[in-house]
Amino acid sequence: MTDNTKKPKKVINKSKTKVPMREQAPMDRIMNFEEVPLGYTEDEAHQEALRCIDCKTKPCVAGCPVGIDIPAFLKLVGEKNFEGALRKIKEKNFLPAICGRVCPQEDQCEMVCTLNKPDKGREPGGIGRVERFLGDYAMEHNLTITPEIAPATGKTVAIIGSGPAGLTAASDLAQKGHKVTVFEALHKPGGVLFYGIPQFRMPKEILIREIDGMKDMGVEFVMNYPVGKAEPLDSIRQRFDAVFIGTGAGLPWFLGIPGENLNGVYSANEFLTRVNLMGGYKFPDGADTPVKKIKRIAVIGAGNTAMDSARTAKRLQPEVVYLVYRRSRLEMPARIEEIHHAEQEGIDFNLLHSPIEIIDDGKGAVGAIRCQEMELGEPDDSGRRRPIPIEGKIRDFAVDTVVISIGQGPNPLLSADCPELARDERRGTIVINDYAQTSFENVFAGGDIVTGGATVILAMGQGRVAADAMHRYLMTGDPAPADNESGDVCPNLT
Amino acid sequence: MGNKIIYTKELAPKTKLFEIEADHIAKRGRAGQFIILRVCDEGERIPLTIANRNPDKGTITLVFQEVGKTTEMLGQLAVGDEILDLAGPLGKATEIPTGKTVVCVGGGIGNAVVWPQVQALKEAGNKVIAILGARTKELLILEEEIMSLADMTITTTDDGSYGRKGMVTHALEDLIEEGEKVDEVITIGPVVMMKFVCKATEPHGIPTQASLNPIMVDGTGMCGACRVTVGGKTRFACVEGPEFDGHAVDFDELITRLAYYQPEERASADNYHRCRMEEAADNLGNHG
Ligand SMILES: Cc1cc2nc3c(=O)[nH]c(=O)nc-3n(C[C@H](O)[C@H](O)[C@H](O)COP(=O)(O)OP(=O)(O)OC[C@H]3O[C@@H](n4cnc5c(N)ncnc54)[C@H](O)[C@@H]3O)c2cc1C
Ligand code: FES
Numbered sequence: 013m014t015d016n017t018k019k020p021k022k023v024i025n026k027s028k029t030k031v032p033m034r035e036q037a038p039m040d041r042i043m044n045f046e047e048v049p050l051g052y053t054e055d056e057a058h059q060e061a062l063r064c065i066d067c068k069t070k071p072c073v074a075g076c077p078v079g080i081d082i083p084a085f086l087k088l089v090g091e092k093n094f095e096g097a098l099r100k101i102k103e104k105n106f107l108p109a110i111c112g113r114v115c116p117q118e119d120q121c122e123m124v125c126t127l128n129k130p131d132k133g134r135e136p137g138g139i140g141r142v143e144r145f146l147g148d149y150a151m152e153h154n155l156t157i158t159p160e161i162a163p164a165t166g167k168t169v170a171i172i173g174s175g176p177a178g179l180t181a182a183s184d185l186a187q188k189g190h191k192v193t194v195f196e197a198l199h200k201p202g203g204v205l206f207y208g209i210p211q212f213r214m215p216k217e218i219l220i221r222e223i224d225g226m227k228d229m230g231v232e233f234v235m236n237y238p239v240g241k242a243e244p245l246d247s248i249r250q251r252f253d254a255v256f257i258g259t260g261a262g263l264p265w266f267l268g269i270p271g272e273n274l275n276g277v278y279s280a281n282e283f284l285t286r287v288n289l290m291g292g293y294k295f296p297d298g299a300d301t302p303v304k305k306i307k308r309i310a311v312i313g314a315g316n317t318a319m320d321s322a323r324t325a326k327r328l329q330p331e332v333v334y335l336v337y338r339r340s341r342l343e344m345p346a347r348i349e350e351i352h353h354a355e356q357e358g359i360d361f362n363l364l365h366s367p368i369e370i371i372d373d374g375k376g377a378v379g380a381i382r383c384q385e386m387e388l389g390e391p392d393d394s395g396r397r398r399p400i401p402i403e404g405k406i407r408d409f410a411v412d413t414v415v416i417s418i419g420q421g422p423n424p425l426l427s428a429d430c431p432e433l434a435r436d437e438r439r440g441t442i443v444i445n446d447y448a449q450t451s452f453e454n455v456f457a458g459g460d461i462v463t464g465g466a467t468v469i470l471a472m473g474q475g476r477v478a479a480d481a482m483h484r485y486l487m488t489g490d491p492a493p494a495d496n497e498s499g500d501v502c503p504n505l506t
Numbered sequence: 507m508g509n510k511i512i513y514t515k516e517l518a519p520k521t522k523l524f525e526i527e528a529d530h531i532a533k534r535g536r537a538g539q540f541i542i543l544r545v546c547d548e549g550e551r552i553p554l555t556i557a558n559r560n561p562d563k564g565t566i567t568l569v570f571q572e573v574g575k576t577t578e579m580l581g582q583l584a585v586g587d588e589i590l591d592l593a594g595p596l597g598k599a600t601e602i603p604t605g606k607t608v609v610c611v612g613g614g615i616g617n618a619v620v621w622p623q624v625q626a627l628k629e630a631g632n633k634v635i636a637i638l639g640a641r642t643k644e645l646l647i648l649e650e651e652i653m654s655l656a657d658m659t660i661t662t663t664d665d666g667s668y669g670r671k672g673m674v675t676h677a678l679e680d681l682i683e684e685g686e687k688v689d690e691v692i693t694i695g696p697v698v699m700m701k702f703v704c705k706a707t708e709p710h711g712i713p714t715q716a717s718l719n720p721i722m723v724d725g726t727g728m729c730g731a732c733r734v735t736v737g738g739k740t741r742f743a744c745v746e747g748p749e750f751d752g753h754a755v756d757f758d759e760l761i762t763r764l765a766y767y768q769p770e771e772r773a774s775a776d777n778y779h780r781c782r783m784e785e786a787a788d789n790l791g792n793h794g
Contacts, residue, residue, distance in 0.1 A: 197593065197724075197726045198593075198724060198726070199544055199551070199590075199591040199593070207728075235591065235593075236591050236592060236593035237530075237593070238593060238594075238596065238726055241534070241594065241595055241596055242530050242531070242534065242593070242594070242595070243530060243534065262726070262727065262728040263727055263728070264728070264729065264730050266730065266740065272740070273733055273734075273735055273740060273759055273763070275762060275763060275766040276766075278730075278731075279729055279730040281728055281729045281730065282723055282729035282730055282731045285723055285724060285728070285729050286723065290548075290550065290551070290723070291548050294548065295770065295774070296770070296773050296774040296777045297777065298548060299548040299549075300548060300549050300550040300575055300576060300774055301550045301551070301723070302767045302770035302771065302774065304766075304767075304770065376759075376762035376763075377766070423726075423727065423728065424727055424745060425726050425727055425745065428745065
């Protein structure tokens with residue numbers, strides 16, 4: 013049989029590498045807090061989308077924690093149907109402008125992309141970049157893809173914490189017709205998206221716009237309301253038909269080495285909060301929260317938070333910014349793009365250095381940080397080669413500021429006031445079942461408070477699964493899907 | 507929003523009392539807890555102790571001294587104005603014993619914190635002695651209010667312009683020496699004062715709670731700015747405090763940490779004064 017219904021030949025862009033993205037030059041951008049990557053033009057996004065070969069296996073969809081139909085949206089961009097593409101993404105992810113910027117694509121969709129053959133010099137599809145383009149396109153063209161809102165169910169829902177987990181759950185539940193109230197302890201909504209991730213990586217305007225959109229959908233936001241303190245969880249759970257806890261991993265860890273309480277030692281959270289949430293870089297004319305004039309600074313750690321701290325510090329124009337990390341480059345947990353940007357901006361990387369003491373300048377402030385030099389030994393349980401000290405190799409970095417960015421634990425504010433809520437004893441995280449339900453029947457949870465510090469997209473994925481389960485719970489009394497329905501279970505960390 | 511100011515009073519030069527609508531804080535707050543407020547966009551978050559609460563009326567009382575830009579701006583607000591952001595109640599409540607003799611030692615603005623404590627202690631059936639200190643008579647605040655609640659009130663001024671001349675610590679030591687059986691001491695005021703109060707009670711083995719006032723940013727346990735060393739361990743005062751066993755607190759570290767931003771705070775206040783003067787000059791110009 014001859015095939016005369018053959019599809020027209022697909023146009024594809026055979027370039028081995030991604031369409032490059034324009035950026036502010038390193039020497040310019042370290043003088044400002046403006047965004048670094050400038051985004052794709054319509055043409056660039058179109059060209060990049062055409063690199064997708066529309067393979068049969070679509071590994072990218074499975075690689076995405078929220079299962080966005082990536083080939084479908086790329087195809088639409090390939091047809092220059094930007095609004096359609098945006099709609100496609102929004103089926104699964106209501107914050108594309110944010111996720112396109114902060115997702116670790118290289119470990120998710122782009123890692124498993126069929127195109128990705130580093131040994132052959134071929135890069136994966138620039139999925140994150142096209143996603144970001146679409147989010148920005150919506151903003152520039154003032155496109156509001158207002159989701160259909162189901163008729164009011166008469167049910168009420170409280171969301172505790174307004175990070176990506178809480179916002180996703182709130183948006184989904186509002187769409188399903190429930191009356192949603194978000195309670196946030198701080199004075200601005202967004203969680204880490206507001207207080208942590210700096211302006212030059214994710215402009216706050218994007219977040220504000222999304223939140224305004226949610227308000228238009230009828231979601232009520234109550235700021236300055238630390239649940240557990242302002243009102244016990246027990247009372248919230250009586251006042252509302254269902255509750256979602258997305259209080260995040262806000263408790264900063266310290267190293268436990270001598271000198272950690274000297275003046276000039278900050279947690280990354282404090283440093284970033286002072287600069288981002290409180291606008292400290294504008295002190296004293298534009299904002300009232302002081303940030304010290306920094307001359308020499310060391311940032312400890314190598315995750316996204318450490319990169320953000322180092323790059324934020326750089327923009328305060330010090331003489332030098334050291335990054336100190338006890339393992340090697342291979343183990344650095346930050347997104348590749350952030351590491352790359354940090355290097356371009358002249359952050360001085362000191363790998364295989366483990367801090368052992370912070371030395372007093374004689375006036376109660378930081379004078380130096382003393383580090384033990386390390387080398388890589390045998391792999392440990394996690395398969396990572398364990399750093400071991402090289403005897404006698406000690407190095408001092410003369411600095412006036414140290415930012416500690418070695419991770420954070422679950423936020424204790426709520427749990428402290430509600431000991432009956434089941435928690436993982438060792439990690440302090442809230443325990444949930446497959447349907448995001450906690451040990452209290454009408455209380456659900458998701459995001460970093462469940463997983464420990466993870467990612468924006470995982471938090472959103474959990475918010476979404478919880479919203480589905482909460483919806484079922486509100487309508488039927490059972491969060492599990494009926495036998496004939498399919499239901500996602502919580503995306504897991506591992 | 508809400509947070510409307512419904513009453514103001516000047517207690518002493520640069521020291522003001524505000525009564526503010528804040529229903530849930532009025533209902534759930536306890537002695538020893540605090541709030542965090544912000545007065546303007548781009549403004550700083552500052553902690554202030556809840557000095558009094560009226561759960562029926564849904565109001566709380568704050569007492570503050572105008573010592574920097576934020577407190578000065580707060581002081582400019584008047585009845586009917588609203589406070590932009592007000593979060594609380596934060597921190598742990600004072601542990602209130604029952605049937606004990608408790609001495610509350612306050613100094614300066616710290617007397618604002620002594621006030622709710624005396625009240626809570628009395629309600630729990632304790633004998634309460636208040637020792638209130640100030641540099642000079644005109645800076646002494648809330649004496650009447652506290653005196654009407656406590657079983658006995660001793661007032662001291664550094665310059666002898668009112669009450670006993672000298673430090674609160676001397677009054678406390680005398681009290682102990684005179685044979686008053688003191689079961690517990692609670693102290694709040696300048697850090698140096700608290701340090702010496704704790705030194706005075708230590709040899710007598712009297713449990714002493716000190717209410718610490720480190721620099722805070724969020725007040726929700728998220729940043730660690732408020733960390734203090736107690737018994738060799740780092741603690742976050744905003745969630746684990748603000749009251750700690752005074753005999754275990756590293757007061758010297760607290761003093762050093764509190765001084766860290768002084769130059770910046772001064773610069774900020776100067777800047778603000780300059781702006782206000784320019785504004786005033788402009789206004790004059792407009793009218794002239
Ligand atoms: C500096 C930094 C950079 C990061 N960079 C990236 C990145 O590039 N990519 C990425 O994928 N991930 C990144 N992450 C991680 C990511 O931000 C988190 O995994 C994600 O924000 C978790 O979302 P969440 O909704 O669980 O909690 P959060 O974003 O932490 O939000 C929790 C919110 O709950 C509020 N809250 C807490 N307790 C209460 C209470 N009792 N009552 C009311 N409100 C309460 C908090 O104030 C906060 O606003 C970064 C994290 C940091 C700190
Ligand atoms: S003030 Fe931030 S943790 Fe206490």
